Amino acid sequence: xxxxxKPIFESEFRDAALVFAKDADADxxxxxxxxxxxxxxxxxxxxxxxxxxxxxxxxxxxxxxxxAVTDFCSLLEGASHYALPLPVSSGMGLPAVLLSTLQFAGxxxxxxxxxxxxxxxxxxxxxxxPYCKQLDEQTSLFAQPNAGGWQVNGRVAGVEEVPAATHYLxxxxxxxxxxxxxxxxxxxxxxxxxxxxxxMRIDGRHTVSLKFAGLSVSDAQVLAQGPALGExxxxxxxxxxxxxxxxxxxxxxxxxxxxxHYLSERKQFGVTLSSFQVLRHYVAxxxxxxxxxxxxxxxxxxxxxxxxxxxxxxxxxxxxxxxQVGPIVAHMVIQTHGGMGMTEELWATRLNKRILxxxxxxxxGQYHRELLSNFSRDAEQRA
Amino acid sequence: MSEQIDYQAFRNEVEAxxxxxxxxxxxxxxxxxxxxxREPWSRWQKILHQHGWGAPNWPKELGGTGWNPxxxxxxxxVLAENDCPAQYHHGLRHIGPVLIEFGSPEQKSxxxxxxxxxxxxxxxxxxxxxAGSDLASLKTRGEVRGDTxxxxxxxxxxxxxxxxDLMYTLVRTSEEARKQDGISLLIIPxxxxxxxxxxxxxxxxxxxxxxxxxxxxxxxxxxxxxxxxSGWKYGKFLLARERLNSANTxxxxxxxxRTRHLIAEKLTQPKHRARRTALELRLLNVEAELRGIRExxxxxxxxxxxxxxxxxxxxxxxxxxxRLYQTITEIGAEVVGPEFAARMPLQEGSAFDENEQATLWxxxxxxxxVRTIYGxxxxxxxxxVARELFGH
Numbered sequence: 001x002x003x004x005x006k007p008i009f010e011s012e013f014r015d016a017a018l019v020f021a022k023d024a025d026a027d028x029x030x031x032x033x034x035x036x037x038x039x040x041x042x043x044x045x046x047x048x049x050x051x052x053x054x055x056x057x058x059x060x061x062x063x064x065x066x067x068a069v070t071d072f073c074s075l076l077e078g079a080s081h082y083a084l085p086l087p088v089s090s091g092m093g094l095p096a097v098l099l100s101t102l103q104f105a106g107x108x109x110x111x112x113x114x115x116x117x118x119x120x121x122x123x124x125x126x127x128x129x130p131y132c133k134q135l136d137e138q139t140s141l142f143a144q145p146n147a148g149g150w151q152v153n154g155r156v157a158g159v160e161e162v163p164a165a166t167h168y169l170x171x172x173x174x175x176x177x178x179x180x181x182x183x184x185x186x187x188x189x190x191x192x193x194x195x196x197x198x199x200m201r202i203d204g205r206h207t208v209s210l211k212f213a214g215l216s217v218s219d220a221q222v223l224a225q226g227p228a229l230g231e232x233x234x235x236x237x238x239x240x241x242x243x244x245x246x247x248x249x250x251x252x253x254x255x256x257x258x259x260x261h262y263l264s265e266r267k268q269f270g271v272t273l274s275s276f277q278v279l280r281h282y283v284a285x286x287x288x289x290x291x292x293x294x295x296x297x298x299x300x301x302x303x304x305x306x307x308x309x310x311x312x313x314x315x316x317x318x319x320x321x322x323x324q325v326g327p328i329v330a331h332m333v334i335q336t337h338g339g340m341g342m343t344e345e346l347w348a349t350r351l352n353k354r355i356l357x358x359x360x361x362x363x364x365g366q367y368h369r370e371l372l373s374n375f376s377r378d379a380e381q382r383a
Numbered sequence: 384m385s386e387q388i389d390y391q392a393f394r395n396e397v398e399a400x401x402x403x404x405x406x407x408x409x410x411x412x413x414x415x416x417x418x419x420x421r422e423p424w425s426r427w428q429k430i431l432h433q434h435g436w437g438a439p440n441w442p443k444e445l446g447g448t449g450w451n452p453x454x455x456x457x458x459x460x461v462l463a464e465n466d467c468p469a470q471y472h473h474g475l476r477h478i479g480p481v482l483i484e485f486g487s488p489e490q491k492s493x494x495x496x497x498x499x500x501x502x503x504x505x506x507x508x509x510x511x512x513x514a515g516s517d518l519a520s521l522k523t524r525g526e527v528r529g530d531t532x533x534x535x536x537x538x539x540x541x542x543x544x545x546x547x548d549l550m551y552t553l554v555r556t557s558e559e560a561r562k563q564d565g566i567s568l569l570i571i572p573x574x575x576x577x578x579x580x581x582x583x584x585x586x587x588x589x590x591x592x593x594x595x596x597x598x599x600x601x602x603x604x605x606x607x608x609x610x611x612x613s614g615w616k617y618g619k620f621l622l623a624r625e626r627l628n629s630a631n632t633x634x635x636x637x638x639x640x641r642t643r644h645l646i647a648e649k650l651t652q653p654k655h656r657a658r659r660t661a662l663e664l665r666l667l668n669v670e671a672e673l674r675g676i677r678e679x680x681x682x683x684x685x686x687x688x689x690x691x692x693x694x695x696x697x698x699x700x701x702x703x704x705x706r707l708y709q710t711i712t713e714i715g716a717e718v719v720g721p722e723f724a725a726r727m728p729l730q731e732g733s734a735f736d737e738n739e740q741a742t743l744w745x746x747x748x749x750x751x752x753v754r755t756i757y758g759x760x761x762x763x764x765x766x767x768v769a770r771e772l773f774g775h
Contacts, residue, residue: 001774002772002773002774003771003772003773003774256772260772260773263773264773264774274773274775277766277769280765280766280769280772280773281762281765281766281769283769283772283773284764284765284766284768284769284772285765287695287699287768287772288698288699288702288703288768291679291695291696291699292672292675292676292678292679292699292703293675294679295675295676295678295679295681295682296674296675296678296679298678298682299678299681314674317667317670317671317674318671318674320667320668320671321671321672321674321675324668324671324672369664369667369668372667373660373663373664373667376663
């Protein structure tokens with residue numbers, strides 16, 4: 001009996017997501033043409049909404065399921081076992097995390113409609129793209145006051161696309177003559193003042209790049225602004241980092257399981273590949289890294305079970321760790337599969353690409369090393 | 384019952400005791416990453432014994448604390464966090480539990496008290512020149528003659544033999560079809576007639592392992608533990624008790640912290656900026672991994688507490704902690720190496736300026752290489768992990 005990955009977060013969410021993602025994977029293989037895949041994504045997204053995934057992190061008081069962070073992690077774990085190419089975290093989890101934290105008029109009805117799948121949020125926020133934020137002033141997104149509201153300009157590139165989104169949830173800099181502070185806007189999707197281009201990530205998920213050319217927003221469409229919003233965005237960012245680590249570790253467990261199975265079946269020189277010690281040691285090496293990362297992810301998720309905000313330094317260490325472990329696992333999988341490891345259609349390849357993409361989301365290893373260095377310097381100065 | 388234990392209060396109690404009672408000179412030795420010898424270790428054992436903490440892993444009725452695995456883990460962590468030495472392992476954690484489980488009443492009453500109060504010092508005679516990882520191939524002979532066993536052969540890599548009183552050792556008392564059979568576990572005084580201890584200087588410059596030659600050594604049959612020919616079983620029992628040793632990551636966190644201080648202390652000039660940054664970033668990588676292994680260790684202890692089977696965790700912990708220890712010591716050596724690699728003392732005690740402190744970092748760097756060799760080498764551990772993953 002070869003290795004079968006054990007659940008990190010045991011719940012019905014995981015089991016349901018596992019079945020859902022497996023079916024979606026089979027359908028995706030059958031859908032050969034790109035347009036078929038676009039349609040398939042929309043259909044699967046609707047199905048996921050009908051299953052109540054968007055309601056997971058929304059309080060029961062607002063019509064949600066009132067799940068804990070670990071419940072949502074279990075959902076991500078199941079989905080990531082088959083590298084489900086849908087924005088479950090960014091389109092369902094993070095808007096719920098952000099909006100649940102804030103106080104604004106109409107919060108109850110908005111969250112209820114999100115939970116029911118009637119409002120589909122396309123996040124448009126740069127705070128979740130910290131590396132680009134640092135790199136390029138040109139990528140900035142800002143809003144300036146005008147008569148009766150705000151005018152939004154700038155662009156955001158490479159945001160994970162939410163299929164058939166009804167609204168943009170825009171986090172940008174509100175630039176007024178006296179002060180610049182974060183601003184959160186909710187506007188209907190599909191305005192002429194927003195230029196829209198579709199692209200794709202290395203893991204096959206669809207992204208959008210949006211250019212705002214003087215989009216007018218009324219004061220009524222401003223959900224929040226000021227320091228409290230900044231803190232909520234930071235917290236959402238940290239939670240997003242945790243979620244991406246959950247997705248990555250679930251895909252790692254799955255790809256290890258798949259690789260061990262492959263090596264146990266595939267024969268060369270008249271014997272199974274699993275009889276070669278060098279290959280067994282490659283796998284053992286990767287597994288050892290995976291196990292330690294898994295334990296770290298599980299502990300971090302557990303520490304936020306009751307809605308406690310993750311500790312920034314811990315989250316950065318976790319993401320830094322992913323940047324070390326992810327490539328080790330993915331490269332081992334390619335090497336041990338030989339030529340097959342280079343093919344696009346291999347299931348392991350889809351999982352591998354998900355792992356490698358996760359490495360770049362929410363700041364890569366270099367970015368988090370810098371953050372950690374800053375934490376250390378701050379601590380030294382305080383001392 | 385474990386449910387009723389206030390673990391935080393327990394941690395506080397241990398912390399208060401060790402901070403008050405562990406002698407400063409001993410804590411200084413640990414903080415400076417020095418190799419410990421019998422005297423400070425034995426002194427610390429006596430202090431703990433007098434307080435009733437001589438044997439954290441033994442049952443109460445035999446002088447132990449009766450602590451559960453989680454309490455033992457907390458105790459180990461607190462000791463490390465306060466630069467107190469972990470207790471000497473050969474008696475307490477290796478042969479002690481074997482004697483408790485399989486020893487005769489006479490053996491228990493003769494040997495356990497000396498382990499508890501630190502008056503007897505033990506070493507382990509397992510490895511031989513042609514039986515390291517493949518221990519069952521050992522060739523040292525034990526010939527049973529009446530109520531005596533005559534032992535001839537050679538042991539090697541015997542840590543602390545130069546300062547020990549007693550050696551527990553595996554010898555072959557009969558040739559059987561299965562090489563694990565026919566092995567017996569004996570207790571031999573290191574000063575017994577026919578024993579020669581020859582120190583081996585290792586690459587770190589220290590003398591802590593030895594060759595032990597046994598030439599017609601007479602061992603009373605009463606000093607054979609359990610049944611003659613069943614020693615392999617007791618050896619395996621001993622190893623099984625040691626499986627979660629690496630779950631205590633506190634010593635590694637301490638070493639990491641000391642290395643950070645070393646960097647801050649030594650690399651202060653503008654010319655050091657690039658080196659300092661590069662080494663600090665490497666330490667961050669280590670810290671991230673240490674957090675992972677710490678959580679895995681805690682999971683494993685919880686598994687033991689709930690009697691959930693342990694599978695790959697001990698190997699994963701051993702492999703990772705060994706590699707991280709080596710990496711930390713490599714970083715330490717890179718801090719002091721450019722200046723002090725050329726200034727190692729010619730002999731112990733011939734320190735000049737500050738070279739003694741600095742060269743300890745280099746010695747520990749060399750010493751750390753053994754971590755992936757002893758206690759089941761990396762290759763053995765990977766074989767064990769692979770066997771679990773592939774099912775064969």
